[in-house]
Amino acid sequence: MTTRLAENLAHVREVLASESAAFGRMPKLIAVTKTVGVPEILQLPELGVTDIGENRVQAIREKLPEISGKFSIHMIGRLQTNKVKYIINDVCMIHSLDRMELALEIHRQSLKRERRMDVLIETNITGEAQKGGVCEEELLPFLKEAEKLEGIRICGLMTMMPKDAPRDYIFERFVHMRELLARCADAAEKGETLTELSMGMSQDYDLAARAGATMVRIGTALWK
Secondary structure: OOHHHHHHHHHHHHHHHHHOHHHOOOOEEEEEOOOOOHHHHOOHHHHOOOEEEEOOHHHHHHHHHHHOOOOEEEEOOOOOHHHHHHHOOOOOEEEEEOOHHHHHHHHHHHHHOOOOEEEEEEEEOOOOOOOOOEEHHHHHHHHHHHOOOOOEEEEEEEOOOOOOOOHHHHHHHHHHHHHHHHHHHHHOOOHHHOOEEEOOOOOOHHHHHHHOOOEEEEOHHHHO
């Protein structure tokens, strides 16, 4: 175990505890491991971290033989429909559901394995054309259609912020995401499952915790 990792993790936890105090619970910390190897990842359980996030299907498959059974693996990157089958048995949640084609494929692959996959709807809350995610205007209709699929369980929403956006803008958007989650929970037939809000990365996780995130996805702040 490296002292630097332990120190970085302690600092992140301190910030999360302070910023989320008003909500009475800290967000779950998902350690983003896309830039680190298996030896570094295997240090995390000693520090109490067993949730990790990967952006690429190939990276999950390459690391899986050595990390299987030790971690809850979150798929946090854009997912191609033809690659769903390669991770459906191995991830605990897909954070990047952003289109009906993908929802249908996750549903199909889940039913083949007699399971139900937890998913988050990736939401484009900033209107960036180059960014994936369901736009706010289409969110409720998308939710209504996707929740009909027995092979998926919609647990909440996920979003990403522009790296260089002003912090007051980021915070306002995070607060709006919390409001959107509440609206979705009210509208959904299975509203009791819509409780998760995955938002905040190394550059803005403090703002996300302050706005009510239930999960934060942190890489650089841990491994720097």
